[in-house]
Each structure stands twice: as C-alpha cells, then as structure tokens.
Amino acid sequence: MLIAQHQSQVPNTRETLEALPGVGRKTANVILNTAFGEATIAVDTHLFRLGNRIKLAPGKTVLEVEKQYLKTIPPAFMQDAHHLLILHGRYTCTAIKPKCAQCCIEDLCEYQAKEYAPPKPKQKTQP
Numbered sequence: 001m002l003i004a005q006h007q008s009q010v011p012n013t014r015e016t017l018e019a020l021p022g023v024g025r026k027t028a029n030v031i032l033n034t035a036f037g038e039a040t041i042a043v044d045t046h047l048f049r050l051g052n053r054i055k056l057a058p059g060k061t062v063l064e065v066e067k068q069y070l071k072t073i074p075p076a077f078m079q080d081a082h083h084l085l086i087l088h089g090r091y092t093c094t095a096i097k098p099k100c101a102q103c104c105i106e107d108l109c110e111y112q113a114k115e116y117a118p119p120k121p122k123q124k125t126q127p
C-alpha cells in the first residue's frame with residue numbers, strides 16, 4: 001500500500017496511517033510523534049501503568065490515559081515523553097516490585113504502595 005498508494009512515502013496523517021494494515025492508534029501515534037514531530041503520545045502497557053500508578057495520567061481506558069498525558073506533559077517534553085516513560089516503566093517503575101528506592105522521582109510520586117528493598121542484615125563482628 002505504501003508503494004502503490006503513497007508513492008513509497010510514510011503518510012503523515014492519522015487517518016491515512018490507521019488505514020494501513022497492522023497500524024492502529026498506538027503505532028500511528030509513535031509515527032506522528034517520532035517521525036513528524038506532532039504532539040501525540042502512544043500509550044502502551046508501561047505508559048498505561050505509569051499514568052495510573054504515578055497519577056500522571058489516570059484513566060480507565062488507553063484513550064483516557066492518552067488524553068490525560070496530553071494535558072499533563074508540557075509541550076517542550078512531548079517529543080521524548082513516550083520514550084522516557086517507556087524506559088522508566090521498563091527499568092525502574094516495573095510492573096512487579098518497582099525500584100522505588102532507586103527512583104529519581106520517588107519524592108514526587110503519589111503511588112501508595114511503593115516498594116523498598118528490606119534493609120540488609122547487620123554483619124556480625126568477630127569477638
């Protein structure tokens with residue numbers, strides 16, 4: 001379809017992107033944001049979890065969370081927000097046992113069930 005209908009170019013509108021096989025709203029948002037610099041954000045499993053957990057973008061559906069992110073994230077950060085949040089969700093604010101003790105936004109986060117590793121047992125000293 002790209003070759004036959006779009007002169008071998010990736011289209012730059014949501015409607016045209018979503019008409020391509022396998023392209024849904026999330027993929028269209030990634031392309032519009034990353035390739036064309038539009039103020040969109042793709043909500044995957046990490047962004048959905050973080051939006052609700054941190055209260056950055058609470059919502060019951062992916063679309064609700066996406067709309068909340070668009071309201072919350074300042075325009076200057078829209079270009080990289082998707083990638084930064086994915087990395088935060090993948091490596092720090094993980095689905096199971098988030099690494100709250102090592103988290104750079106721990107003081108800002110409103111999550112009520114933060115996870116902290118138990119303190120290390122004291123080493124016995126030799127008599």
Ligand code: SF4
Nearest residue numbers: 093098100103106109
């Ligand atoms: S403090 Fe914990 S729950 Fe909050 S963002 Fe950081 S890792 Fe996630």
